[in-house]
Amino acid sequence: MKYTTIPNTDIKVSKINLGTMTFGQQNTEAEGHAQMDYALERGVNFFDTAEMYSIPASKETYGSTEKIIGTWFKKSGKREDVVLATKIAGPNDNFGYMREKIDFSPASLKYALDQSLQRLQTDYVDIYQLHWPERKTNCFGQRGLKLQDDAWEDNIHEVLQTLDGFIKEGKIKHVGLSNENPWGIMRFLEENKYNNLPRVKTIQNPYSLLNRLFENASVEVCMRENVGLLAYSPMAFGVLSGKFLSGEKHPNSRLNLFPQYTRYSSEQSTKAARMYQEIANKHGLNFAQMSLAFVNQQPFVTSTIIGATTMEQLKENIDSINITLSDEVIADINAVHAIIPDPAP
Numbered sequence: 001m002k003y004t005t006i007p008n009t010d011i012k013v014s015k016i017n018l019g020t021m022t023f024g025q026q027n028t029e030a031e032g033h034a035q036m037d038y039a040l041e042r043g044v045n046f047f048d049t050a051e052m053y054s055i056p057a058s059k060e061t062y063g064s065t066e067k068i069i070g071t072w073f074k075k076s077g078k079r080e081d082v083v084l085a086t087k088i089a090g091p092n093d094n095f096g097y098m099r100e101k102i103d104f105s106p107a108s109l110k111y112a113l114d115q116s117l118q119r120l121q122t123d124y125v126d127i128y129q130l131h132w133p134e135r136k137t138n139c140f141g142q143r144g145l146k147l148q149d150d151a152w153e154d155n156i157h158e159v160l161q162t163l164d165g166f167i168k169e170g171k172i173k174h175v176g177l178s179n180e181n182p183w184g185i186m187r188f189l190e191e192n193k194y195n196n197l198p199r200v201k202t203i204q205n206p207y208s209l210l211n212r213l214f215e216n217a218s219v220e221v222c223m224r225e226n227v228g229l230l231a232y233s234p235m236a237f238g239v240l241s242g243k244f245l246s247g248e249k250h251p252n253s254r255l256n257l258f259p260q261y262t263r264y265s266s267e268q269s270t271k272a273a274r275m276y277q278e279i280a281n282k283h284g285l286n287f288a289q290m291s292l293a294f295v296n297q298q299p300f301v302t303s304t305i306i307g308a309t310t311m312e313q314l315k316e317n318i319d320s321i322n323i324t325l326s327d328e329v330i331a332d333i334n335a336v337h338a339i340i341p342d343p344a345p
Helices: 029-041 064-076 106-120 156-169 182-195 218-225 267-282 287-296 311-322 327-339
Strands: 003-005 012-014 016-019 046-048 083-088 125-130 172-178 200-206 228-232 301-306
Touching: 012 016, 012 301, 016 029, 016 311, 029 064, 029 311, 064 106, 083 106, 083 200, 106 125, 106 156, 125 156, 125 200, 156 172, 156 182, 172 182, 182 200, 182 218, 200 218, 218 228, 267 287, 267 327, 287 301, 287 311, 287 327, 301 311
Parallel strands: 016 046, 016 301, 046 083, 083 125, 125 172, 172 200, 200 228, 228 301
Antiparallel strands: 003 012
16 A cells, blocks of 8 residues: 655555445445455555435435444444544535534534544544535536525634634544635635634545546645645546446446436546546556556545445455556546546536
8 A cells, every 4th residue: 555644744544545435325334344344454544434425315324324434443443543534514405304504504513523423433533524615616517607696605714713623622633625626725724824723634526537627726726735635536436447338237336326426427428438448458457447546646636535335346446556657648548638628527
């Protein structure tokens, strides 16, 4: 395994992060425990979860992933061996079952964190992340932006004050963002610079061969301000493994089980994936591992969040850390990107 340090901390984390959002629906508790055992044995010491998991979110499965991680911590006694990140969900009209208000008010932040800690069976979280912004902005594949009817009022100072209180209580160590854009990153960093409130250490955004939007502006912000990217969906829901390109049916895949997730299912995404697969074939590379290696070796990526439903997939994904893409492979990848840029924003 390869390791890096979370920016502006002394926390060493694996370049591969175990994503857990399948625990509780696509994976049973026993399977989740087996994945965590194997990942830790292979040197993966960084796990990511969220209060809303498992996916897709529902009242019946709310918090199921955190509960599975919690029972593993209790059984294994290995809480101190893991750097743990979780998230509080942002506004969503469908999430009324989570708490009285789905926002980042002090009461919501306190309630959500305390519930997560209880489910996780731990006293603290290493990185507590805001899952998506309260304000209207471009995330989850949205193109274009209209702010005229956005009722959000800037409360970022208050949010960080509340999180600062959690740090002082020992409930969290650091703060992270997710699904954020350059304005939001800089706005949070302002509060650290001018008001000495907690500095954002990480941002968790999509990044893959099918979605390189992070490079457009957020990369410069994060590299100049020393904020680390935790790249999610690096395999684009399995599209970048090539398994959907042969016509073979995969009834247990996420895209077949949950057809509402269409981010990586467009015609242009399929076309781009075929072209990337041809590059892997040309250079004698496993397509899935090439896709992950591309993300792993980016200098702005602190850790790549993988997600697997089988142990075979997990092993293949973790082994991608041993692959380094040549300049020739990168040049071929960039040539496809120039033709079909960001087909799955």
